Amino acid sequence: MAEKNSQNQVPDTGHEWDGIRELTNPPPRWWTIAFYLSAIWVVVYFIIYPSIPLATDHTKGVIGWTAIGEYKEAVAKNDAIRQPYLDKLETMSAQEIINDPEMLNFANSSTKALFGDNCAACHGSNGQGIAGMFPVLLDDDWLFGGTVSDIATSIASGRKGNMPAHDLDDAQINLLTDFVIAASTGQATQEGWDAYQAAGCFACHGADAKGNKWMGSANLTDAIWRFGSDRESVMRTIKYGVNQDGVDGTQNGVMPAFGDKLSENDIKLLTVKVWSLGGGQSE
Amino acid sequence: MSEEKNNPENSHNIEKIYNESAEHFDVNLGGKKIHPKKVSGRFRNYKNFTWLFWIGYILLPYLRWDGQQAILFDVPHRQFHLFSITVYPQDIWMLSFLLILLAMMLFGITAIAGRVFCGYFCFQTVWTDWFVQIERWIEGNPTQRKKLDAAPWGAVKIRKRLFKYFIWALISLITGITFVAYFTDAYQLWIDIFTLEAHLYVWVTLLTFFIGTFLFAGFMREQVCLWLCPYARIQSVMIDKDSILPTYDARRGEPRGKAKKGVIDAKYGDCIDCKVCVAVCPTGVDIRNSALQEGCIMCGVCIDACDDVMEKVDKPRGLIRYNSEKEIEGIDLPAVYKRPRVIVYAAISLFSITAIVVGLLNIPPLATTIIHERQPLYAMMSNGSIRNSYTFKILNKTPEAVDIKISAEGIDGIVMKGVGETVTLKPNRLIPFNVQLEAMPDKVKDKKVPIYFTITGIDGDVKISERYENFFARP
Structure with a gap:
């Protein structure tokens, strides 16, 4: 190579600066080939792919490639992988899904969007709820029951708690408030229990104050508070009740029904999701 | 020796050598096919x-x-x-040692014997x-x-x-x-x-x-070695005066000159300038110019060719031979194991081999990742305890199902929920599952305390005992 390109033999363009001559060496052959190939590729590309903008449209290219087409293909490919699992979920009952770790994992992952669209607005993206306003779905306390069928019913038909307002004197309200707060840590006094009986609370909350899932009455002996644990909130709940029409200050807590909005399968999948958030109970 | 050279049979051979090589020796300038x-x-x-x-x-x-x-x-x-x-990709760290090993072997072999890889492998x-x-x-x-x-x-x-x-x-x-x-x-x-x-x-x-x-x-062909492969360009930094390369012994060979039929010319060295060494060279190098040329892949066929010629002209073999620069200068080559470069390359190679072998023999059967739930960090339970959730992602790298037991420690009275006594991991699969830990608030000393998960294999063929640190959060 060195001899072939020897400066003295190669003709120059006649330009010379400080003894440096501009030679007429051609560019390397590989470079020239690559250059012409690129030029050919430009033409090929213009024929194959959409390329030339027209007044209202553009040339389509012979293979009909589009970006959205490529996207749709990718989605279809993904759907094809998911479909057998989705079909299998369709045929399984909620309890069967819960018992199969692999399907449970798939169900929970694929239900994320469904949960986000329908549940997360109140219950939070992962069921964390908002204290005092929207129930936490992660814990093991259920007003209307935590079995698969209870949860399915809650989602499909909705829930609306009902606690009457209590027109009692302040001393009694204070006594009951003290009782409810103490009961949550198991420290209720006899005096409190007497007031509880006297006010008729046991009719709904039970003689042991553990609530009743058929009525949606709260368990007063656990550490979970539907409408806040501070004294003021507790007092307000006793005084004005829950979901009382025409009562100022009543607590509001309504779970809307999704039975008309969602398919049976979607409700089943959401049931599985809610059940497996951690608080699910067996039948 | 001079008498032997007058031997008519040898003279005939000399003629033949020139005839054979004259037509097709070619020093590679890149333009002609070799x-x-x-x-x-x-x-x-x-x-x-x-x-x-x-x-x-x-x-x-x-x-x-x-x-x-x-x-x-x-x-x-x-x-x-x-x-x-x-x-699995989780064990890919071994690849880095493999690459180090290959690089070191290349460097080490080049330091000892030049581009033998090029010439032979x-x-x-x-x-x-x-x-x-x-x-x-x-x-x-x-x-x-x-x-x-x-x-x-x-x-x-x-x-x-x-x-x-x-x-x-x-x-x-x-x-x-x-x-x-x-x-x-x-x-x-x-x-x-x-x-x-x-x-x-x-x-x-x-x-x-x-x-x-x-x-x-x-x-x-040789153009790839000359213009595409980077090795030719970096070889000179890997070769030292101790490296043995195919070398033309110029002191013995020069001045080169044509041996004539039946005549010994005392003014010439051993090289009879038959150019056979160039004719046989797959990359078109004239080895007599220098031992270290970018075109030389050090395959040694010129040595074979020259030895053949030397035999025919009754001169000792080895006018071209594998030799180091020092040897040509008459200095003894130090033993291979005494050369610092060789020792360093060998040590690194040995370390890499050990790492790979140990790695391959001890591939962990499971690859475990435990992720603490981030939203929310904790949930309050009806008995007043705090619950933290963890997602377990355990890849079972063995071809058999593996039964494991998971336990947690780090907080007094910590309770684990979500998994049964044993967890069965499907072969070659990763199926995530959730585990919940519950602890009473008064036992959790800080807003965030360390806890430890232990994963133990249950009477399988593979021994598993792994410990992972994570944390437990409270309000």
């Missing part, structure tokens, strides 16, 4: 044996082991099967060797080949060329198929290819290798 002369001898024989290494490469994909392909880089499933060992050299041999069978010796090159296209030339290209194409095809066979089932691959049902990736890879092999070994 047609190396066939040579036989010691180093040529070594080269023939090193081919076997690549025959192994071609046959290995068809080997079966435990009912599956012995060596398989299963990219879609992200598994690398090496006989009975399966390596490199696929470019070996494939070119094969292609040249085929060319020799079909088109004859270098003189005939050159004649054919220059000849106008006619029936004979077309027939010979087509036949040659056909054989080359077959080898190129097998080369490509072999490469692909390491990444997919080798037997199924042949079926797929001949029923034209192979995956697009297979066709693209095959085509790339086919064109690459055909072009590189058939046409570009």
Whole structure:
């Protein structure tokens, strides 16, 4: 190579600066080939792919490639992988899904969007709820029951708690408030229990104050508070009740029904999701 | 010696040497095609044996082991099967040691013996060797080949060329198929290819290798070594005065001069300037110019050729020989194990080998990731306790189902929920599951305390005992 390109033999363009001559060496052959190939590729590309903008449209290219087409293909490919699992979920009952770790994992992952669209607005993206306003779905306390069928019913038909307002004197309200707060840590006094009986609370909350899932009455002996644990909130709940029409200050807590909005399968999948958030109970 | 040189038989040989080489020696300037002369001898024989290494490469994909392909880089499933060992991407750290090992071996061998890899093992050299041999069978010796090159296209030339290209194409095809066979089932691959049902990736890879092999070994040959391969350019930094390279002993050979029939000319050295060493060189190097040339792949065929000539002219062999710069200068070469570069390269290589072997023998059967739930960090439970959730992602890398037990510690009275006594991990799968820990607030000393999960295998063949730190959060 060195001899072939020897400066003295190669003709120059006649330009010379400080003894440096501009030679007429051609560019390397590989470079020239690559250059012409690129030029050919430009033409090929213009024929194959959409390329030339027209007044209202553009040339389509012979293979009909589009970006959205490529996207749709990718989605279809993904759907094809998911479909057998989705079909299998369709045929399984909620309890069967819960018992199969692999399907449970798939169900929970694929239900994320469904949960986000329908549940997360109140219950939070992962069921964390908002204290005092929207129930936490992660814990093991259920007003209307935590079995698969209870949860399915809650989602499909909705829930609306009902606690009457209590027109009692302040001393009694204070006594009951003290009782409810103490009961949550198991420290209720006899005096409190007497007031509880006297006010008729046991009719709904039970003689042991553990609530009743058929009525949606709260368990007063656990550490979970539907409408806040501070004294003021507790007092307000006793005084004005829950979901009382025409009562100022009543607590509001309504779970809307999704039975008309969602398919049976979607409700089943959401049931599985809610059940497996951690608080699910067996039948 | 002088009497022997007058021997008429030897004189005849000398004539023959010049006749043979005169027509086709060629110093490579890049412009002309090199047609190396066939040579036989010691180093040529070594080269023939090193081919076997690549025959192994071609046959290995068809080997079966435990009912599956012995060596398989299963990219879609992200598994690398090496006989009975399966390596997952989680164990890829071993690859870095493999790369270090290969680099160090290259450096070390170069420091000891120059570019022996190039001369004997490199696929470019070996494939070119094969292609040249085929060319020799079909088109004859270098003189005939050159004649054919220059000849106008006619029936004979077309027939010979087509036949040659056909054989080359077959080898190129097998080369490509072999490469692909390491990444997919080798037997199924042949079926797929001949029923034209192979995956697009297979066709693209095959085509790339086919064109690459055909072009590189058939046409570009030594140009690849000279202009494409970086090794030629960096070799000089890896070679020192102790490295043995094919060297022309100029002190013995110069001044070179034509040996005449029956005449000994005292003014000349041992080199009879027959240029056989250039004629046989696959890269067209004149070794007499310098031992260390970028074109020299140090394959030693010039040594074979020169030894042959020296024998014919009754001079001692080894005018060209594997020699270090020091040896040529008359200095003794230090023992290999006393040279610092060799020691350092060997030590690093040894370390890498140890790391790979230990790594391969101790591949953990599980790859575990435990992720603490972030939103919310904790939830309050009806009995007043705090609950934290964790997602377990355990990949079972063994081909059998593995039963494990999970336990947690770090907080007094911590309770684990969500999993049963035993968890069964499906073979070669990763199925995430959730685990919940519950603890009473007064036992959790801080907003965030460390906890430890222990994963223990239950009477399986594989011993598992792993401990992972995580944390427990409270309000």
